Structures are given as structure tokens and as C-alpha cells.
Amino acid sequence: MKPQYLFILSLLIGCQKPKPESQAANTGTAQNKEVVAPTETFLKTDTISIYTEGETDKENYILAHLLEQKMNKDSILTSKYQLDFYQQKNKVASSNVSVDNNEKEAEWSGSYGLGENGTDKNSPFIKIDFGYAACGYTHDNYLYYLKNGDLQLVHQWQSMSDSGWGSWTEFTSNETSKNPLSFYCKTVSFEPGDDDSEDSGIVTHSDSITFSLKNNRWKKQLVSEKDKPYFQKKMSFNDFHKQE
Numbered sequence: 001m002k003p004q005y006l007f008i009l010s011l012l013i014g015c016q017k018p019k020p021e022s023q024a025a026n027t028g029t030a031q032n033k034e035v036v037a038p039t040e041t042f043l044k045t046d047t048i049s050i051y052t053e054g055e056t057d058k059e060n061y062i063l064a065h066l067l068e069q070k071m072n073k074d075s076i077l078t079s080k081y082q083l084d085f086y087q088q089k090n091k092v093a094s095s096n097v098s099v100d101n102n103e104k105e106a107e108w109s110g111s112y113g114l115g116e117n118g119t120d121k122n123s124p125f126i127k128i129d130f131g132y133a134a135c136g137y138t139h140d141n142y143l144y145y146l147k148n149g150d151l152q153l154v155h156q157w158q159s160m161s162d163s164g165w166g167s168w169t170e171f172t173s174n175e176t177s178k179n180p181l182s183f184y185c186k187t188v189s190f191e192p193g194d195d196d197s198e199d200s201g202i203v204t205h206s207d208s209i210t211f212s213l214k215n216n217r218w219k220k221q222l223v224s225e226k227d228k229p230y231f232q233k234k235m236s237f238n239d240f241h242k243q244e
Helices: 002-014 021-025 238-243
Strands: 044-052 057-069 077-087 090-100 106-110 125-131 138-146 150-162 165-172 182-192 200-214 217-222 231-236
Touching: 057 106, 077 138, 090 138, 090 150, 150 200, 150 217, 200 238, 231 238
Parallel strands: 044 106
Antiparallel strands: 044 057, 057 077, 077 090, 106 125, 125 138, 138 150, 150 165, 165 182, 182 200, 200 217, 200 231
16 A cells, blocks of 8 residues: 555544543443433322221221322312322322312221221232311211222212211121122211201211122122112111110
8 A cells, every 4th residue: 555545544543532431331222221210299198097906007008199189260179189009008009089089188098898997818809098186077988999919999979067966977788798799878967957946856878879799890880879868767866876
């Protein structure tokens, strides 16, 4: 090769810029890149303890993550939550719920089973209550069914209690098993009568609903007229609460 060509070739090699360190690091294969999952951010997180026989279940619980809050033109505050269900301290399922007219300092609580005593620890049913822990405040209630990692919101309702008066939902099953194939519920209210007597009131039953398990999913059917009482009876305050 002629000397002038060798001179030109050496100039071309010398003019090439070295790659920056960051660029050189990116020339590796895609398999060598570290992928970082995005971190979830919540406005706040509450722990929902599930009670059984007066004690808190340490292994199974629910985390209630506040996602957002919005107030409409009528000053009604709507809060959206993500409920993460944990079994043996491992997350197994999630559900999103919206709560209207959320009271400040409202609290979450949970219990097992369809009954009111919360003693059915092995039951796949979990009842969740959310509201301000004082008389006269409306609470939002949710009935979940969690089995083999499959979660379903079976029913939701509102309740209110004030010194023995109020309105709530009662669940009943004709089966003794903790895993019934059917059950039903009704709305029960006990309110003062027209005579303004503190010793007596009117008990009312309405919104009777049946639930049946089909293909591992709960189906419900309203069997009474919506919001219309199908049973009413005047009772003394003491007699009503004795039968509970």
C-alpha cells in the first residue's frame, strides 16, 4: 500500500470517538437488564382485623388501601378502596369498593361466617363493616366469599343502630355446614311506633333474598317486593331484644 493511503487510514481510525460508558453498558443483551416493577402508591392503608371468638386472627387479614376521594357538588364524599385479602400472611385476592358519604375516623372490622358471633373461623364467608363507631351512624357492609383463592362479593348493604333501634340485615341458612349451598337474608328494622312510646316499637321485615351456589358462583334472587315490608309486628322493646 502506498504511504499516502496509510497516512489517510491512520487519520480515519484516530477520528473515531470512543463510546460513552453509559452507551457501552447498554449494548448488553435484553436478558441482562434489570426490570423494576412500579411501586403502588395509596393515600393511606388500614388493616382490617378479622375477629373470631373475641380474638384477632394474626395470619389472615385484609388491607384496605384508599385509592382516591372525590366530593361532588352536594358535598357528598366518595372514597374508593382496594381491599387486599391475605391468608397465612400471603396476598390471595383483591376487590375494589366505593363508599359514599364517608365519615371521618370511620373504622373497618371483619368477622367470619354468616352469623353475628364471628366464631366460624373455617367459614369461607367474610363479613366486613365500615363506618364511624358510634350510635346513629350509617355503616357500609360487605359479604365476601373466599375459597381456594377465588373471591366474590356476594352481597352489600347498609345498617344503622341507635340505642337498640335501627335497621340491619340478617342471614339464615337451613344447613349446618360451614359451606352451605344456599342461604337467605332479610332486612330487619325496629323503629318506635306512632304512639311515641319508648317501651314499644314496630318490627319490620323486607327485601327477602335467596342465595344459591352454582358453578362456584353465588346467584341471588329477590323474592319479595323491593323496599316493601312483608311482615310487621308491634313489640315491646324488651321482648324484641330478648328474642335475639
